[in-house]
Amino acid sequence: xxxxxxxxxxxxxxxxxxxLARPPRSHFLxxxxxxxxxxxxxxxEFNRATGCFVIDEAAASTSTTPPLTRKRKLDTTTTSAPPxxxxxxxxxxxxxxxxxxxxxxxxxAALPATPQTLVSDKPMDSDDEVNSVIxxxxxxxxxxxxxxxxxxxxxxxxxxxxxxxxxxxxxxxQEKDLKPRKKAFEVDHKVYSPEDIxxxxxxxxxxxxxxxxxxxxxxxxxxxxxxWNKEKLIEQYMDGQEEVLDKAGLGQDVQKxxxxxxxxxxxxxxxxxxxxxGLQSLAMKCGHRFCVDCYRQYLDQKIxxxxxxxxxxxPGDGCNRVVDAKSLDLLVxxxxxxxxxxxxxxTYVDDKENLKWCPSPNCVYAIECGVKKRDLxxxxxxxxxxxxxxxxxxxxxxxxxxxxCALVKLWLKKCADDSETANWISANTKECPKCHSTIxxxxxxxxxxxxxxxNEFCWMCMGVWSEHGTSWYNCNRFExxxxxxxxxxxxxxxxxxxxYLHYYNxxxxxxxxxxxxxxxxxxxxxxxTLLQSASNMSWIEVQFLEEAxxxxxxxxxxxxxxxxxxxxxxxxxxxxxFEDNQKNLExxxxxxxxxxxxxxxxxxxxxxxxxxxxxxxxxxRIIVLxxxxxxxxxxxxxxxxxxxxxx
Amino acid sequence: MAANKRxxxxxxxxxxxxxxxxxxxxxKEDDLNNWDVTMDGPPESPYAGGKFNIQIVLPKEYxxxxxxxxxKTKIYxxxxxxxxxGAMCLGMLRADEWKPPNxxxxxxxxxxxxxxxxxxDDAVEAGIANEFKTDRKAFDKTAQDWVKKYAK
Numbered sequence: 001x002x003x004x005x006x007x008x009x010x011x012x013x014x015x016x017x018x019x020l021a022r023p024p025r026s027h028f029l030x031x032x033x034x035x036x037x038x039x040x041x042x043x044x045e046f047n048r049a050t051g052c053f054v055i056d057e058a059a060a061s062t063s064t065t066p067p068l069t070r071k072r073k074l075d076t077t078t079t080s081a082p083p084x085x086x087x088x089x090x091x092x093x094x095x096x097x098x099x100x101x102x103x104x105x106x107x108x109a110a111l112p113a114t115p116q117t118l119v120s121d122k123p124m125d126s127d128d129e130v131n132s133v134i135x136x137x138x139x140x141x142x143x144x145x146x147x148x149x150x151x152x153x154x155x156x157x158x159x160x161x162x163x164x165x166x167x168x169x170x171x172x173x174q175e176k177d178l179k180p181r182k183k184a185f186e187v188d189h190k191v192y193s194p195e196d197i198x199x200x201x202x203x204x205x206x207x208x209x210x211x212x213x214x215x216x217x218x219x220x221x222x223x224x225x226x227x228w229n230k231e232k233l234i235e236q237y238m239d240g241q242e243e244v245l246d247k248a249g250l251g252q253d254v255q256k257x258x259x260x261x262x263x264x265x266x267x268x269x270x271x272x273x274x275x276x277x278g279l280q281s282l283a284m285k286c287g288h289r290f291c292v293d294c295y296r297q298y299l300d301q302k303i304x305x306x307x308x309x310x311x312x313x314x315p316g317d318g319c320n321r322v323v324d325a326k327s328l329d330l331l332v333x334x335x336x337x338x339x340x341x342x343x344x345x346x347t348y349v350d351d352k353e354n355l356k357w358c359p360s361p362n363c364v365y366a367i368e369c370g371v372k373k374r375d376l377x378x379x380x381x382x383x384x385x386x387x388x389x390x391x392x393x394x395x396x397x398x399x400x401x402x403x404x405c406a407l408v409k410l411w412l413k414k415c416a417d418d419s420e421t422a423n424w425i426s427a428n429t430k431e432c433p434k435c436h437s438t439i440x441x442x443x444x445x446x447x448x449x450x451x452x453x454x455n456e457f458c459w460m461c462m463g464v465w466s467e468h469g470t471s472w473y474n475c476n477r478f479e480x481x482x483x484x485x486x487x488x489x490x491x492x493x494x495x496x497x498x499x500y501l502h503y504y505n506x507x508x509x510x511x512x513x514x515x516x517x518x519x520x521x522x523x524x525x526x527x528x529t530l531l532q533s534a535s536n537m538s539w540i541e542v543q544f545l546e547e548a549x550x551x552x553x554x555x556x557x558x559x560x561x562x563x564x565x566x567x568x569x570x571x572x573x574x575x576x577x578f579e580d581n582q583k584n585l586e587x588x589x590x591x592x593x594x595x596x597x598x599x600x601x602x603x604x605x606x607x608x609x610x611x612x613x614x615x616x617x618x619x620x621r622i623i624v625l626x627x628x629x630x631x632x633x634x635x636x637x638x639x640x641x642x643x644x645x646x647x
Numbered sequence: 648m649a650a651n652k653r654x655x656x657x658x659x660x661x662x663x664x665x666x667x668x669x670x671x672x673x674x675k676e677d678d679l680n681n682w683d684v685t686m687d688g689p690p691e692s693p694y695a696g697g698k699f700n701i702q703i704v705l706p707k708e709y710x711x712x713x714x715x716x717x718x719k720t721k722i723y724x725x726x727x728x729x730x731x732x733g734a735m736c737l738g739m740l741r742a743d744e745w746k747p748p749n750x751x752x753x754x755x756x757x758x759x760x761x762x763x764x765x766x767x768d769d770a771v772e773a774g775i776a777n778e779f780k781t782d783r784k785a786f787d788k789t790a791q792d793w794v795k796k797y798a799k
Binding site: 270 | 652653656708710711712742743746747748749
């Protein structure tokens with residue numbers, strides 16, 4: 001028996017001489033502890049592998065805006081054409097490449113049968129139309145119809161092949177026609193550039209402006225006040241115009257003329273108390289007049305200092321009037337107005353439930369997705385930004401399919417905090433029945449003497465030692481109720497710890513492997529060049545390595561989260577199916593991973609095999625994702641925690 | 648500087664037209680941004696007869712940023728923190744409520760009003776606020792005891 005940590009554990013011993021000098025157990029404890037911490041600091045960093053995640057299966061679907069479409073859209077923005085013209089522009093492109101589409105159809109037909117691949121369920125001409133906010137009820141409803149048989153992968157295989165051909169750009173417009181189906185794990189979403197968002201706002205302002213007969217600037221202030229809820233604003237406005245104007249910061253008009261910078265005789269600024277001749281000043285419609293310098297400093301303080309934009313009020317004491325963009329433009333320099341508009345844009349996206357910024361560092365895009373917060377127990381809305389970052393629209397963490405947000409939060413919390421240390425303690429230690437010091441016993445006799453309170457007790461039954469009589473080494477109270485209970489509790493605790501460690505180790509392992517695979521990915525590029533020179537293979541012919549690498553990382557990320565998912569799954573038949581799927585994916589991934597690490601000279605011989613394996617991995621990945629997502633949507637999974645309970 | 652002109656003007660106004668129950672001076676003669684205020688407890692409040700020392704620090708961005716106000720004398724009050732900081736919770740001193748034309752004299756007027764009538768719903772000391780609401784007598788007593796102990 002050894003004293004492990006003088007502060008926390010007191011090992012007492014029988015008087016026997018088995019006090020071997022062993023490394024204290026608490027050392028091990030601290031190891032676990034550190035381990036747990038370092039593991040779980042997942043930063044939302046951009047991951048090339050995961051970034052490409054949706055591309056193969058989903059890019060083809062209606063969800064992402066392909067680069068071509070984006071370009072087109074930008075073009076139309078610059079010419080300030082209405083959104084419909086963008087779709088009109090798309091039409092000729094589609095027609096022009098019809099022959100190509102034909103070819104694809106033929107190839108498709110030659111591949112394992114997928115009868116519904118060519119059936120377009122909706123006119124897909126307009127992104128806006130297809131991706132216009134889907135109601136939460138809709139996604140539940142159409143899920144079954146849109147999801148094909150899980151075992152039917154012909155389309156996906158061919159898809160992988162087409163997508164990764166370098167010249168696939170020309171196909172972009174037809175991809176969605178080829179693949180109108182939506183998998184259960186995919187959600188419709190749309191990527192917006194800052195210009196798109198600005199245009200959205202302008203459109204809404206213009207629309208409401210004519211309705212309410214208010215100037216644009218004031219309408220913008222009204223809409224911001226109503227958090228861009230047009231219907232609510234119009235309703236409130238019709239009920240009580242004065243009240244809404246007042247609350248939004250547009251009431252109390254004193255002067256009619258629009259604000260301009262003036263010089264007024266005898267004016268003294270209330271802020272700086274300057275009153276010199278020629279002092280330039282400005283007042284908004286509320287009539288509170290301040291000198292231009294003070295105004296500027298005030299706005300600078302608000303915008304740069306406090307990050308305020310939508311509700312900067314007139315500096316006048318008690319005045320509720322909101323500073324409008326026009327007055328601001330009169331007063332401050334462009335760098336500040338830029339910041340101001342940036343902040344306005346931010347509040348716009350933040351105010352809209354169906355819009356979210358891409359969390360990737362320095363990314364300027366916003367994503368639109370119709371999945372509501374209350375649906376997050378039934379779907380994992382994974383979206384992909386044009387910057388290639390894949391993330392969950394529900395919680396904005398990096399892609400965590402197939403695990404629902406609530407479980408992810410629970411899991412990350414469990415991994416991050418020290419709850420498992422406590423579990424370990426309860427599995428391996430007991431408390432002194434008298435003073436409750438934590439004691440670890442690592443060998444020796446059952447006659448314990450607490451070093452702290454000198455209490456003598458039996459480690460077996462925790463009873464007082466003096467009652468044991470002469471049977472020192474054979475506790476005759478062994479079968480007593482309290483003893484059984486104590487052992488049961490201990491066994492349960494130990495089992496739950498082992499269960500956690502089982503899932504955690506696999507979770508952590510895949511996380512680490514994905515990281516290592518990423519390192520290899522960088523080496524892959526070198527490998528590819530080597531292969532090209534060593535085996536006379538062309539650039540296109542060595543692309544299979546990159547595909548394999550991407551498949552590996554994508555699969556590993558999913559495997560990682562399947563373990564967090566499985567940890568919270570209640571045991572039933574469904575769980576077994578899930579575990580089978582998980583096992584199959586894992587086997588495929590490990591096979592591919594092994595091939596991937598072979599020396600360069602062997603790689604060219606493995607090409608066909610690796611390509612097959614890559615396809616197979618992707619196929620297994622889709623099974624896991626699709627099956628899990630479908631059951632989640634149908635509410636089939638039983639969890640041992642409540643998904644609706646806030647963490 | 649513009650700020651100095653404003654502060655000097657405020658000081659002059661206060662000296663010409665002193666606020667009842669308040670004596671105001673600069674903590675150091677050459678530093679306009681540090682004010683030293685002694686405020687009498689408002690009559691007919693439990694703080695009557697007490698003299699409270701309040702320090703007002705004007706940030707260099709003043710008047711675009713609000714002044715910072717601290718009670719140097721311990722006071723038993725729901726809106727003043729019961730620690731060595733003695734920070735006071737006043738709506739108008741919050742960054743988003745403060746307007747540049749607001750003056751120190753307005754702040755001091757508000758402080759006096761809050762001393763006379765505590766605002767338990769905006770309390771920083773929940774315990775004191777609760778006592779103020781449920782057991783006014785006990786609150787008055789402790790407040791008076793504290794005046795005798797610290798504010799004489």
